Amino acid sequence: MELLLQRPYECYDEDKFHDECGVYGIFSKSPQINVAKRTYYGLYALQHRGQESAGIVTCDGKSMNCHKGMGLVSEVFNNEIINGLQGHSAIGHVRYSTAGDSVLKNAQPVLGEFKLGSIAIAHNGNLINADIIRELLEDSGVVFQTSIDSEVILNLIAKGSGKGILKSIIDTMQAIKGSFGIVILTENELIGVRDPYGIRPLCLGEIDGNYIIASESCAFDATGGNFIRDIEPGEIVVINEQGIKSYNFGEKTKCATCSFEYIYFARPDTIIDGISVNDSRVKAGIKLFEEHPIEADVVIGVPDSGMPAAIGFSKASKIPFEIGLIKNRYIGRTFIAPNQEERESAVNVKLNVLKESVEGKSVVLIDDSIVRGTTSKRLVELLKNAGAKEVHFRVCSPVVKYPCYFGIDTPYRDALIGSQLEIHEIKEAIGADSLEYLSTEGLYECLGKSEGFCTGCFHGKYPISAPVKECNGEEN
Template sequence: MIFLNKEDDDKLHEECGVFGINSFSGRDVAEKVYYGLYALQHRGQESAGIASNLNGEIILKKSMGLVQDVFNNQDIQELRGDIAIGHVRYSTSGESSVINAQPLVGKSRLGQMCIAHNGTLVNAGILRELLEDSGTMFQTTIDSEVILNLIVRSGNKDLIRSLKETLNVIKGAFALTMTMGEYLIGIRDPYGIRPLILGKTEDNYVLASESCALDVIGARIVRDIEPGEMVIIEKDQVTSIKYSEKTQHRVCSFEYIYFARPDSTMDGVSVYDARLRMGATLYDEHPVEADLVIGVPDSGIAAALGFSRHSGIPFDTGFVKNKYIGRTFIAPSQELREKAVNIKLNAMRSVVEGKRVVLIDDSIVRGTTSRKLIETLRFAGAREIHFRVSSPMVQHPCYFGIDTPYREHLIAAVKSKEEIRQEIGADSLEFISEPGLLKALDHDNGYCTGCFSGIYPMSIPQEEE
């Protein structure tokens, strides 16, 4: 068995998903965390963890693997407590190993605390060095432990003050769920780059990266946590604290393009509807005569539907996806790769043969997947292939929690659009414009588009550029 390394995967990846829940009546809540994490599995498949809080004592279970493989019925029964947080991880900072799995647990003069983090700190290296110089020992290589140690080492005996001090030191993208004592806590960075939403049932308050995780346990949306906001939840009471005065709304635009599930609503915007509008905008900006529109499963489907409805060109299923492919399998030999063995996706010959096809995908990163998709369609008999992309050209790395290759490995950073077209073998190639993307998002929110424009919501340390 060969583990697929990140160079084999021609997609951008979100770092992780977080979930937190309490019970007003004192019931155990670990089972609901399990199902919440199951709904967030798309955000991270390397490790999963749940930490439950039983009268201030933390019980932790985490391991490498998918949620369904990490936890069994006995684990859930042993994770007793009326407050719990959970995490699924895809590593961007720190190596992929169980020691870096979250949640993380620490102990301070205030008692045990536990944290789960989605995002990346841009000043983690400097803060880690300062902490190490003052005698702090680190158990992991992830920036989430920097946050935990800053809270633990705070001289304040007041939790809120300790949190405020830490939050005004760290810099970058973070959506945090925490538990300590009788509290469930949710925190979002001052730019709101990473999403965090608050939900409620008759007996629970819930925090999650996406609303789809609320749906799975029957919770209704209350609201999104605001940029620069901290919510302290005790039983059925929620206290909102604005810890930063300098806030802007700059949620990651790639959440809507690719990361989030289509059934989620984030910051008031339906992900599915946004993708439909991206497809429609693509046709407005780059019309083409064709017989058929197809989408690359799964995140290209909604944009393809939008393109089809707006253009009047019929939509059809162009690819069949092998649902049993995981992250580990026997890699094909060079001989089989050269013969274009299609392990993950195969084209529907009866649909595309002899047709002029518009192929919609969410992004082009390295270009390797795009080239293989087009080769597959040619092999199935497509007459023309017009590639349309529902994101602008990805020309810059992300520093806020997305796993992006180095800039020299981003095909749009080193090649022109025409050179990319020739590289992937399309008859035509067009990307949605940045103004078109923002129009498709159709909301007053601000968005981070740094991976397209190189203009980030905050300054990046010089050595990171």
């Protein structure tokens, strides 16, 4: 039990699942719209989906301009750079790496040349057959500049471009397997593609009669746009001067949206496949109390994704909701990890206890999930050191027992505390006075239906056959 929690340094954000990235695209027929600036604002709204790198490609109908770099959107771009990215269309990307190293050459969008001109692509998700396709392309003479899935997709499209861009994209989408929300930019079109199971979100919006595509609807609000609809699983949306057209590339399509989009990844002000993220989280808190009632003095949430559920738990239980943990929002990617001697106090840098809210009280602590358990243990310690009489840990998702292979950076099973220990053992390991999780049935109730979601990380049943990986990372 102790060995499981004795991992290298973990700060709060690092003991969470991480989504791979966010994408944004715009095609404008209005000269007054600065597409680079709109894309910049869109990426800012999607910053929570990736903080390692950011990039924008614009097109004026003849050529493409690209700027990308390591770091946050605000670190990569300034007014001078944005004003230099001219054009009537653009795509952008923020990245957290799950496939390929975190280096500049792997920053997206990826830009290339092919028979029909220039093409750029930005991808959110993960392909499970990328290595096989890469090897086949290399055998045919293709030279890769990066180690990411997106370049595999781009080269596959380019290789079949003699059949026309749309046919090549359809053939490519039928060849790749995994999760993807993709925006593609050609010299005269913006194209959006969502995988046949809709694992990763992608939606369509408009701004002054011009179309935009983004990973989350919150990006439309940030850029002055309006939400139209979600792009359907297995759908290709093509936008050009003539307007918008939709095509289906997969005969077998079935919605299986990643449940963790609602639990943790997406911003609360986003709507995915008709479901409000904030509303689902508040309902999770209500359902959590219904399933596991308790008497206590105060309910507090772990910022940020645990807050709506804490509000819901408070409403259902009539236990007062308080702000008990303060989050430092000014720590970027340059945050220096402490050494072994300092790691015990590392969580305090990002999260600190408001002592007056918890001192002498029985506290219900609400979090979205427990992954390794390292931070959960430290949070319990922080609350008790601040004078909390009891800490009752409540988790607004089922027990995470399995890794994800579809665009989420997850540990191997031996590092998932829910895979190694029973709930009562996890309680002892993190030092809580009690510990309860939301049931799978409860999660479905909060989402409003009992199907249409990927819950592979809870039960090991995935919408697509997944590779089996041991802790050394080798596939069986």
